[in-house]
Amino acid sequence: MREREGGVGCHRASGAEAFFELAWEGGCRALAALGVMPGRLYDIGGFRVRMRAGGPMVGHLLGAFGHLEISPAESRDLDILAWDSVSSGVPMPSPPWGRDDYGQRGEIRGFNDARFMAAFDQVGGALNLLDRASGRAIFWTRDGARLPEHERGAPFRAILNGWLGGRGCALAHGAAVGAGGGAVLLAGMGGSGKSTTALICVGGGMSFLGDDYCLLRADPSPEVSSVYGTAKVAPADLARMPGLAGRAAVDPGVPGKALIFLADALPGCFARRLPLRAVLRPVVAGGRETSLRAADAAEALRALAPSSIFQVSGSGGGTFDLLAGLVRALPCYHLALGTDFSRIGEVVRGVLSGVSGR
Amino acid sequence: MVHIVARFRVNSPAVIHQTFESEAVIVNLETGDYFSLRGSGAEVWEAIVRGVPEEEIVAGLAGEGGAGDGRGGVGDDVHGLFVELLREALIVPVEAGAIAAGAGVRQIARRRPYERPILEKFTDMRELLLLDPIHELDEMGWPRPAGEEMAGER
Structure with a gap:
C-alpha cells in the first residue's frame, strides 16, 4: 500500500477498514437515536460535502458552514457523520490501537495510508476518521457539549484536509x-x-x-x-x-x-x-x-x-x-x-x- | 590509497524543504522546528539535495570569482553548517550503497558572490506537537481530553 504524507504504512489495513465500519455503524445508530434528519449539503471548494450531526454537535459544528449550504441533492463527494456518545447513548467501540500509537500531530500510527486517515485531537478529545475510497468520514467525541472552541470555530480540519489534499487543495x-x-x-x-x-x-x-x-x-x-x-x-x-x-x-x-x-x-x-x-x-x-x-x-x-x-x-x-x-x-x-x-x-x-x- | 568522502542526504520524509533564490526554508516535521538558511547556505542546501559531497561544495564556492576569504574560510563555514544541519537532524549520512544515485551531478549552482551561510532556527511550532505520551485512558480505551475530570462523566 502506498504511503501518504504525514502517515505511515498501514500494517493493519484490514483492521482500519473493520474499525471504520464499526465506527460508522455506531454513528448511524447514534444519529437514529437522536432523530437526525438526512443531513445538510455544503459547497466546499466546489465539492459537495454532506454533514450529519446530532444533539449538541449540530449547533457546535455545523454552524461554521452555514454560509456554504446548498440545496439538498442525491449526489455528494464526501459524507461526514458527526456524533457523540453522551447525547446519543451509543459508545464508540474501543480503539484497535494502543496508547503508544498516537503520533505527535495526532495521527494514529498504522492507520494512515492511501485509503484511510485516522487522527485523534488530544486537546479536544475528538477522533477523526476518513475513508477516501468510499468518501465517508467520522468525527466523534465523547461529549459534544464539551467541544472546545477551536473545534467549534473550525470543525473537521483533519478530515477536510485529508480528503481535499488528494484533490489538489x-x-x-x-x-x-x-x-x-x-x-x-x-x-x-x-x-x-x-x-x-x-x-x-x-x-x-x-x-x-x-x-x-x-x-x-x-x-x-x-x-x-x-x-x-x-x-x-x-x-x-x-x-x-x-x-x-x-x-x-x-x-x-x-x-x-x-x-x-x-x-x-x-x-x-x-x-x-x-x-x-x-x-x-x-x-x-x-x-x-x-x-x-x-x-x-x-x-x-x-x-x-x-x-x-x-x-x-x-x-x-x-x-x-x-x-x-x-x-x-x-x-x-x-x-x-x-x-x-x-x-x-x-x-x-x-x-x-x-x-x-x- | 582509498579516499573516503562523507556524503549526506536530506533527512526525508521527516524533513521537507523549498529552495528560493536566496533562502532555503526547511521544516523538521518530527521536532516542529523550522529553519531559514540564507547567504550561500541556500546554494549549499541545493547541492546537498543533489548529492554533492561537502568537499566539492567547498571547492565550488571557493572557486574562481567565489569567496573573498579563500578556500580555508569557506571550508570552515561549510563544515560548520554541516555540523549544524546534522545536529538538527536535517541531514543524515548516506549509507555506502546509496551513493550511486547522487553521483555524477557534482556542480553547485553558483548564483551570487559567496556569503557566509546563516541557519536561523524557529521553535514556535513545538507547542503544537504532542510531546508527552498519552497516559490516561477511559474505560473504553480512549484518551481523556486534557483537563477532563473523571467525576464529571455521565
Missing part, C-alpha cells in the same frame, strides 16, 4: 478577504493581526472567505475557497470595527478572543471562491499609519507554511509544496498594521487594485 492557516473579483491571503501566526485585518476589511465592504483557515489551490491558477464562516476577535477590537460593532454577540464571560458566527452578524459578507491575487504578511507595527512593502517568497512561505502544517493533522510535504507554488506565483507583501483602523481596508483594497491586472 490544502487547508491553510490564514485569513482571506476579497474585492473586485480577487482575494488576498493574510498569513501569519496567531497575534499577527490577520483576523483583525480581515474583519476590518469585511466591515468596510470587502467579502469574507476566512479568518483562520482557508482552502487553497495552485492549479490551474491560484484560488482561495471559504471553509468556515467564523471569526475570532478581541472584544476591544470588535468595538472599533465599522459594520461589526454592536452586531456581533460576544460572551463577556469568555476570556481571550470571542468566536463570532458571521452569518448572523453580516449575512451578506461571504464569497465562496475567488482567484487569489496576493499574499500579505500582517504585523502589528504600532504606528498610526498602515504601510506595505514587498516581501520575498521565502518570507511569505515561512509565515504561511509552519502553522498550516502543524495545526492540521496529516499536513506535510504536499501542503508545503502547494503553498510554495503559491508564494512563487503571487506577489507577497509585508503589511505593517497601524492603529488607525480606517486606513487598513484602503491599503488592502489597494493591493487588489494594483495586482488585479496580473
Whole structure:
C-alpha cells in the first residue's frame, strides 16, 4: 500500500477498514437515536460535502458552514457523520490501537495510508476518521457539549484536509478577504493581526472567505475557497470595527478572543471562491499609519507554511509544496498594521487594485 | 590509497524543504522546528539535495570569482553548517550503497558572490506537537481530553 504524507504504512489495513465500519455503524445508530434528519449539503471548494450531526454537535459544528449550504441533492463527494456518545447513548467501540500509537500531530500510527486517515485531537478529545475510497468520514467525541472552541470555530480540519489534499487543495492557516473579483491571503501566526485585518476589511465592504483557515489551490491558477464562516476577535477590537460593532454577540464571560458566527452578524459578507491575487504578511507595527512593502517568497512561505502544517493533522510535504507554488506565483507583501483602523481596508483594497491586472 | 568522502542526504520524509533564490526554508516535521538558511547556505542546501559531497561544495564556492576569504574560510563555514544541519537532524549520512544515485551531478549552482551561510532556527511550532505520551485512558480505551475530570462523566 502506498504511503501518504504525514502517515505511515498501514500494517493493519484490514483492521482500519473493520474499525471504520464499526465506527460508522455506531454513528448511524447514534444519529437514529437522536432523530437526525438526512443531513445538510455544503459547497466546499466546489465539492459537495454532506454533514450529519446530532444533539449538541449540530449547533457546535455545523454552524461554521452555514454560509456554504446548498440545496439538498442525491449526489455528494464526501459524507461526514458527526456524533457523540453522551447525547446519543451509543459508545464508540474501543480503539484497535494502543496508547503508544498516537503520533505527535495526532495521527494514529498504522492507520494512515492511501485509503484511510485516522487522527485523534488530544486537546479536544475528538477522533477523526476518513475513508477516501468510499468518501465517508467520522468525527466523534465523547461529549459534544464539551467541544472546545477551536473545534467549534473550525470543525473537521483533519478530515477536510485529508480528503481535499488528494484533490489538489490544502487547508491553510490564514485569513482571506476579497474585492473586485480577487482575494488576498493574510498569513501569519496567531497575534499577527490577520483576523483583525480581515474583519476590518469585511466591515468596510470587502467579502469574507476566512479568518483562520482557508482552502487553497495552485492549479490551474491560484484560488482561495471559504471553509468556515467564523471569526475570532478581541472584544476591544470588535468595538472599533465599522459594520461589526454592536452586531456581533460576544460572551463577556469568555476570556481571550470571542468566536463570532458571521452569518448572523453580516449575512451578506461571504464569497465562496475567488482567484487569489496576493499574499500579505500582517504585523502589528504600532504606528498610526498602515504601510506595505514587498516581501520575498521565502518570507511569505515561512509565515504561511509552519502553522498550516502543524495545526492540521496529516499536513506535510504536499501542503508545503502547494503553498510554495503559491508564494512563487503571487506577489507577497509585508503589511505593517497601524492603529488607525480606517486606513487598513484602503491599503488592502489597494493591493487588489494594483495586482488585479496580473 | 582509498579516499573516503562523507556524503549526506536530506533527512526525508521527516524533513521537507523549498529552495528560493536566496533562502532555503526547511521544516523538521518530527521536532516542529523550522529553519531559514540564507547567504550561500541556500546554494549549499541545493547541492546537498543533489548529492554533492561537502568537499566539492567547498571547492565550488571557493572557486574562481567565489569567496573573498579563500578556500580555508569557506571550508570552515561549510563544515560548520554541516555540523549544524546534522545536529538538527536535517541531514543524515548516506549509507555506502546509496551513493550511486547522487553521483555524477557534482556542480553547485553558483548564483551570487559567496556569503557566509546563516541557519536561523524557529521553535514556535513545538507547542503544537504532542510531546508527552498519552497516559490516561477511559474505560473504553480512549484518551481523556486534557483537563477532563473523571467525576464529571455521565
